[in-house]
Amino acid sequence: MERSDAYRRLARVRDEFEAARLALAYTLAQMQAGVPINGPQNMALPEMRLSARHLEVTYLLRLYAEYEGILMDYWLGGMRRRTRPQMKVLMDRIASNQTMSAGNLFDAHRVRDFRNDIVHHNVRDPRLTFRDCASRLGTYLRWLPVRW
Amino acid sequence: MGKQLSAQPSKADREGWLDAITRLMDDVVAWSEAQGWPVERGRKRVSEDAIEPYEAPTATIRLAGGQLHVEPVGLSVIGADGRVDFEAWPTLNRVKLLRRQGRWTVYTDSNVPLRQEWNKDAYVQLARDLMA
Numbered sequence: 001m002e003r004s005d006a007y008r009r010l011a012r013v014r015d016e017f018e019a020a021r022l023a024l025a026y027t028l029a030q031m032q033a034g035v036p037i038n039g040p041q042n043m044a045l046p047e048m049r050l051s052a053r054h055l056e057v058t059y060l061l062r063l064y065a066e067y068e069g070i071l072m073d074y075w076l077g078g079m080r081r082r083t084r085p086q087m088k089v090l091m092d093r094i095a096s097n098q099t100m101s102a103g104n105l106f107d108a109h110r111v112r113d114f115r116n117d118i119v120h121h122n123v124r125d126p127r128l129t130f131r132d133c134a135s136r137l138g139t140y141l142r143w144l145p146v147r148w
Numbered sequence: 149m150g151k152q153l154s155a156q157p158s159k160a161d162r163e164g165w166l167d168a169i170t171r172l173m174d175d176v177v178a179w180s181e182a183q184g185w186p187v188e189r190g191r192k193r194v195s196e197d198a199i200e201p202y203e204a205p206t207a208t209i210r211l212a213g214g215q216l217h218v219e220p221v222g223l224s225v226i227g228a229d230g231r232v233d234f235e236a237w238p239t240l241n242r243v244k245l246l247r248r249q250g251r252w253t254v255y256t257d258s259n260v261p262l263r264q265e266w267n268k269d270a271y272v273q274l275a276r277d278l279m280a
Contacts, residue, residue, distance in 0.1 A: 007237045013263070014240060018257055071182075131257065134240040142238035 001077065002147040007138060013066055014134055017059035024052045036062045057118055057129050063130065064115045067137045078148030087112055091140070098143040108140035157223050162199050165223040165230050168247060171233060173205040176218055179268045180275070198224045212279045213279045214238050236278035243274065 020109050025059040028048050071090050075081050079097060091112065117123040118145045128136075157165070159185075173189070180187045190206040209216040214237050221231040230245035235242040244255045245266070253264040254274065264270050 004237075011235065011242075014242070014257075022259070069184055104258065131241070133236075138238040138240040 001070070001073050003141060003144050006141050006144065009066045009070060010063060010134055010141075013059060014062045014130070015108040016062075016147065017055070017130055020059070021052075021055055024048065024055060028052055034092065036100075049097065050121075054124060056126050057124055060126070060128075060133055061118065061131055063133060063137065069140075074144055074148055078145065095140075095143070100140070102141050104143065107136040107142055111136050153157060156198050161229070162223060165247075166202065166204065168230065168250070169220045169232060170205055172245070172252065173207050173218065175268075176209070176228055176271060179271050180207075180209045182268070183277075192219060194220060194222055196222045196224050197228065209275065211275060216275050216278060234274065234278060236275075238280060241278040241280075243278065248272055 027037065028045075031045050031048060031068075068087060071083070071087075071094060074094060075090060079094070085093065088109070091105065091108060094100075112129060114123075114126075114128050114133070152203040177187050177189065186209070188208045188210075190208065191203050192206050193201055194204050195201045204220040206220070207218040209218070217233075217235045217237065219233050219235070221233055223230045225231040225246070230247040232247075232252075233242055234245065242257055243262075244257075245252045246255055252266040254264065254266065254270070256262070262270075264272050
């Protein structure tokens, strides 16, 4: 893999998020204006609002999954390891191997903490925006080699 | 922002679009080089539903802290007559330049327009901001 591929993978999730956000906002506006757009599923306004409210968190999980996949790819293919460590260990080991800045590692760990709170503690209020998370994870990836 | 896709582009629309992005890239390259930022020009194949695939110019600019990728997205976009993305690595910060009636307007990912004339100063500031 090349580092540029890693950035593109994260950027694709961002693009999907932006497209979904636009589509939801547009649909919600139409429904609130009373335009009959319901299809066979007969979606209700509260369901659409809930979906819109949680959209950022939903895509944040997608973003993190891509990031996790990239790190595992580097761990197995770039560092020639055979284990499958937990993410905290994986992030720390790669950071140590690449002599990463402590600040960049810390920032990426904050995203991991947030993701864990979403998954394990049902946190839904984004204390980090999608954009913050993408920027922090992208900056972590900057320390990886150009290709591996 | 408009909600309609532009009408089916004509051949003249396509030529006008290619001319506009070529001039935009030339400006970006010149403004970057004036700042001492190395630039690599490239080409990408753009496929859109409404028109034949075409080759379009791209640029990668190296700044302190990362790279700025300037890439045309397409002529047929919602609410505009073409879009070019400015994306920074590693921050993944991005803005979109939308073309309307021959003029470029910068939009954030939240679809908020930056009400500022598109020129050298705006570009230089934007490039730095995208890296931060």
